[in-house]
Amino acid sequence: MNDIIVKNITRIIIPFAQVYGIFIILNGHVSPGGGFAGGAIIGTTLILYTLVFGREKGKKKFSHKASEIAESGGIIWFVTIGLVGLVVADRFLTNINAGFPEGIIGEILSGGMIPLLMIGIGVKVASTMISLFNLLIDEGV
Amino acid sequence: MVILNIVIVVFLIVCALAIGRIKDLLGAVILFSAYSLMMSVLWLVLKTPDVAITEAAIGAGVTSILFFAVISKTKRYEK
Numbered sequence: 001m002n003d004i005i006v007k008n009i010t011r012i013i014i015p016f017a018q019v020y021g022i023f024i025i026l027n028g029h030v031s032p033g034g035g036f037a038g039g040a041i042i043g044t045t046l047i048l049y050t051l052v053f054g055r056e057k058g059k060k061k062f063s064h065k066a067s068e069i070a071e072s073g074g075i076i077w078f079v080t081i082g083l084v085g086l087v088v089a090d091r092f093l094t095n096i097n098a099g100f101p102e103g104i105i106g107e108i109l110s111g112g113m114i115p116l117l118m119i120g121i122g123v124k125v126a127s128t129m130i131s132l133f134n135l136l137i138d139e140g141v
Numbered sequence: 142m143v144i145l146n147i148v149i150v151v152f153l154i155v156c157a158l159a160i161g162r163i164k165d166l167l168g169a170v171i172l173f174s175a176y177s178l179m180m181s182v183l184w185l186v187l188k189t190p191d192v193a194i195t196e197a198a199i200g201a202g203v204t205s206i207l208f209f210a211v212i213s214k215t216k217r218y219e220k
Contacts, residue, residue: 024194032190040198047206129203136210 010052017045025122029111035121042122043129050130055137067131074124081113081120142186149183164219170208177201 018041025038050058085094095112096102103110156176163169177200184193 033194034191037191037194037198040195040203044198044202044206047203051206133206133210136207136214 006052010048014045014049018042021045021122021126025118026108026115028118029114030106030108035118036125038118039122039125040129042126046126046130047133050133050137055134058134062127062130064131064134067127067134070123070127071131074120074122074127077120078117078124081116085113146183146186149179149186152179153183165217166212166219167209167217170205170212173208174201174205177204 021038021041023038024033024041025035028034028038046058046062049061082093085098086092088094088098093113095114098113100112101109102112108115153176156172156179160169160172160176163172177196180200181193181196184190184196
């Protein structure tokens with residue numbers, strides 16, 4: 001797409017949308033939102049970049065290899081934190097009893113391991129969105 | 142607040158019937174996007190902002206983009 005208005009508006013909008021997605025991911029345990037919603041917003045901005053600036057530039061920003069690493073890394077991070085609960089306490093995904101700090105209720109540094117889990121989910125969902133779109137576009141019919 | 146609920150629900154029903162009847166698939170996807178946006182407003186009125194955020198991001202954003210990609214690979218008009 002070679003439209004200067006669309007390109008400039010995209011350039012302006014994308015950072016704000018990504019910061020909003022990161023905000024939703026990090027505040028998932030104290031306000032509405034969470035890893036899935038925030039990750040979907042970040043994935044949508046990546047899809048918007050690929051739509052406006054073309055597949056080649058999108059590939060340069062976020063390649064298929066990086067998408068694979070982010071997807072696998074997100075779920076490995078989730079399972080690793082879950083296994084900490086299994087090893088230290090007695091169950092998978094044990095939160096406070098496994099020694100994660102409790103923090104002050106209502107502040108951003110609270111909830112034990114839930115913010116860490118949310119970061120993993122957000123990374124995985126964002127890379128899943130962009131790789132779904134890329135696979136659909138790349139496949140010749 | 143009841144009137145707002147009724148207006149939104151009527152809009153949703155009209156959108157859903159139009160999606161079923163329309164022959165232009167691109168128009169159907171746009172109608173589906175409008176349906177999703179109104180649905181997220183309805184979730185917000187029903188005091189579930191969590192579901193509203195997810196509906197606005199997934200239903201109105203990602204789903205319609207994926208449908209657009211599929212339409213660009215196939216035909217636009219239903220036979």
